[in-house]
Amino acid sequence: LMFGYAYEEGGPWNEDGIKGISKYIQRVENLADRIIGNEQIEKEISKEDSEELKHILNRTIFGVEKDIIRFSFNTAVAKLMELTNEMIRIGNKYGNVKQLRETFKTFVNILAPMAPHLSEELWEKLGEKESVHLTKYPKYDENYLERNTITIAVQINGKLKDTIEIEKGEEKETVLSKAKQKDKIITALDGKEIVKEIYVQDKIVNIVVR
Helix, strand or coil: CCCCCCCCCCCCCCHHHHHHHHHHHHHHHHHHHHHHCCCCECCCCCHHHHHHHHHHHHHHHHHHHHHHHCCCHHHHHHHHHHHHHHHHHHHHHHCCEHHHHHHHHHHHHHHCCCCHHHHHHHHHHCCCCCCHHHCCCCCCCHHHCCCCEEEEEEEECCEEEEEEEEECCCCHHHHHHHHHCCHHHHHHHCCCCEEEEEEECCCEEEEEEC
8 A cells, every 4th residue: 555656645445556565575575585595695796786786775765764754655665666676686696695685684674664574574584683673774875876877878970889887077098998898889990090089078979080
């Protein structure tokens, strides 16, 4: 019911809505089994995936708190679902790594107001002695509320050839180097003379050739 409709507006009873949220709870339980029921893997995840997980986690901490205050429970649950999807993606890609386990523990803390009984059970399985409902709500890191990586276009003679992901404010030389490593750009530059390299910071790369 929290997820189906805005609190102020309400909505008609719909069994499909209950089935949908029940499937989500099952996904959370399956994720918990994978994380809690298996040993931690000593493996590093890529910088890009690490930053994305931190971004979504901190955005969830921030957003759910604001949503609860204004009784926007449906959007709060939607944010929790987004974080769950990201944790599942990381788990599938890297296994039971440290950052995933730490993120899941924080997730349980955020989930507690929405699913108190499930959260209490998961909290205990995580080895915590004190009730999750006596634990302070996690603090968000403002540095991770906005993405540090952006996608920009790479053009040859003003025509779009590919895109690349870069860090905001990244140096021109580094951005150009990344662009020239893309297969489509390598092909487009083959046999051509580079006349000029244009980089509009955080927006676009244009390589002029003849």
